[in-house]
Amino acid sequence: MKTALCVVAWVVIAPFLGGLLAGVDRIITARMQSRVGPPLLQPFYDVLKLFGKQGVAVNVFQNYYMVCFLVFVIVTGALFFSGGDILLTIFALAVAGVFFALGAFSPNSPYSNIGAERELLQMMSYEPILIIAAIGMFMVTKSWHVHDIAGFQKPLFVFLPGVFLAFLFVLTIKLRKSPFDLSTSHHGHQELVKGATTEFAGPSLAVIEIAHWYENVLLMGFVYLFFAFNWVVAIPAVLVAYFIEIFIDNTYARLTWHFTLKSSWIVAGVCGVVNIFLIAFLVK
Amino acid sequence: MSFFKKSPWVIHYDGSSCNGCDIEVLACLTPLYDIERFGIINTGNPKHADVFLITGTINEQNLEVVRNIYNQMPDPKVVAAIGICATSGGIFRECYNVKGGVDTAIPVDIYIPGCAVRPEAIIDGVVAALGVLEKKAAALKTMKASA
Numbered sequence: 001m002k003t004a005l006c007v008v009a010w011v012v013i014a015p016f017l018g019g020l021l022a023g024v025d026r027i028i029t030a031r032m033q034s035r036v037g038p039p040l041l042q043p044f045y046d047v048l049k050l051f052g053k054q055g056v057a058v059n060v061f062q063n064y065y066m067v068c069f070l071v072f073v074i075v076t077g078a079l080f081f082s083g084g085d086i087l088l089t090i091f092a093l094a095v096a097g098v099f100f101a102l103g104a105f106s107p108n109s110p111y112s113n114i115g116a117e118r119e120l121l122q123m124m125s126y127e128p129i130l131i132i133a134a135i136g137m138f139m140v141t142k143s144w145h146v147h148d149i150a151g152f153q154k155p156l157f158v159f160l161p162g163v164f165l166a167f168l169f170v171l172t173i174k175l176r177k178s179p180f181d182l183s184t185s186h187h188g189h190q191e192l193v194k195g196a197t198t199e200f201a202g203p204s205l206a207v208i209e210i211a212h213w214y215e216n217v218l219l220m221g222f223v224y225l226f227f228a229f230n231w232v233v234a235i236p237a238v239l240v241a242y243f244i245e246i247f248i249d250n251t252y253a254r255l256t257w258h259f260t261l262k263s264s265w266i267v268a269g270v271c272g273v274v275n276i277f278l279i280a281f282l283v284k
Numbered sequence: 285m286s287f288f289k290k291s292p293w294v295i296h297y298d299g300s301s302c303n304g305c306d307i308e309v310l311a312c313l314t315p316l317y318d319i320e321r322f323g324i325i326n327t328g329n330p331k332h333a334d335v336f337l338i339t340g341t342i343n344e345q346n347l348e349v350v351r352n353i354y355n356q357m358p359d360p361k362v363v364a365a366i367g368i369c370a371t372s373g374g375i376f377r378e379c380y381n382v383k384g385g386v387d388t389a390i391p392v393d394i395y396i397p398g399c400a401v402r403p404e405a406i407i408d409g410v411v412a413a414l415g416v417l418e419k420k421a422a423a424l425k426t427m428k429a430s431a
Contacts, residue, residue: 030320034315038320049291052287193329
């Protein structure tokens with residue numbers, strides 16, 4: 001019963017939280033550039049407007065793939081917030097990512113094809129760290145289940161500082177922010193146009209946006225796990241992590257995929273794997 | 285309730301002009317004018333855009349480009365011709381390669397004259413264009429309902 005409630009709460013509340021997070025993001029970004037910025041509810045206005053637009057599609061499959069992307073992101077979050085297996089969550093998230101890439105490959109436009117290829121490269125970059133994070137959490141808490149990890153009484157962050165740093169590093173990739181906004185290009189009118197989302201108009205773009213909100217809330221849930229011993233610490237920690245991401249977004253230009261892949265694997269190796277080895281020797 | 289007024293996304297194309305109006309359009313995005321206050325985003329992608337801002341004249345070379353961008357924009361959409369060159373051809377009107385204003389290529393909804401246009405005039409014009417956008421959205425809705 002409690003599980004069902006968690007799932008329903010996730011499906012209903014997450015898009016509102018995600019949209020508000022995006023609104024706050026846009027205001028803080030504007031303030032950092034000494035602008036006033038849009039109203040807080042702007043992301044909701046955007047999505048509601050997009051649903052009123054004509055849906056122009058190049059082929060019959062492309063919108064279907066994006067609906068699959070949304071469905072799998074929701075399934076991933078449902079697994080996570082109902083306290084399911086964290087490994088299954090990570091692989092379900094990868095499936096969602098693959099659907100996004102398939103959708104971007106299908107219209108055959110050069111911009112969206114480059115975006116799709118870069119999306120796959122990004123997945124190669126962040127997947128190792130997500131799995132290392134799951135392994136680290138298992139070694140400390142002796143459980144693969146999010147329910148037990150969240151219920152662990154000691155702060156996970158103290159045991160896994162390296163893993164947490166590595167996770168913050170890939171969070172930038174996952175949130176599609178500079179310097180790693182390789183596949184969708186956070187701001188348009190650049191060499192990539194809008195990358196993977198270039199060929200999506202109207203309602204299907206709205207679906208992508210909503211899926212992205214869900215994804216952001218899910219990732220904040222991952223950050224929460226590192227501080228889950230006490231929610232009074234955890235919620236400010238999540239907000240600070242998001243603020244750091246916005247700050248990085250505004251201070252760095254986009255990097256190449258070579259650098260993204262290399263640096264994220266090096267960070268995974270140096271911070272993540274070393275941390276895991278130390279845990280293996282120190283925590284019995 | 286329609287949300288077109290609250291989130292108009294623009295695409296900007298510069299035909300053959302002196303780039304004066306072009307720069308003024310981009311000036312609207314800067315901290316001084318900050319059009320993102322009204323939810324306006326410069327998308328750079330016709331498939332995401334609601335408002336098409338064109339500066340400069342239409343000539344034989346960019347005619348097809350302008351038509352292509354216009355045709356790729358999903359309905360409802362509005363076109364704003366910015367600057368005297370875009371509205372009528374301006375001082376380039378008699379040039380051998382110039383066709384004239386933007387309305388020689390695609391239907392224009394709002395004309396914003398000036399040489400160069402001031403950012404205030406551009407913002408005023410875009411706001412006027414939003415009224416047209418709203419009407420077109422309502423028309424599209426009734427068309428869908430009757431179909």
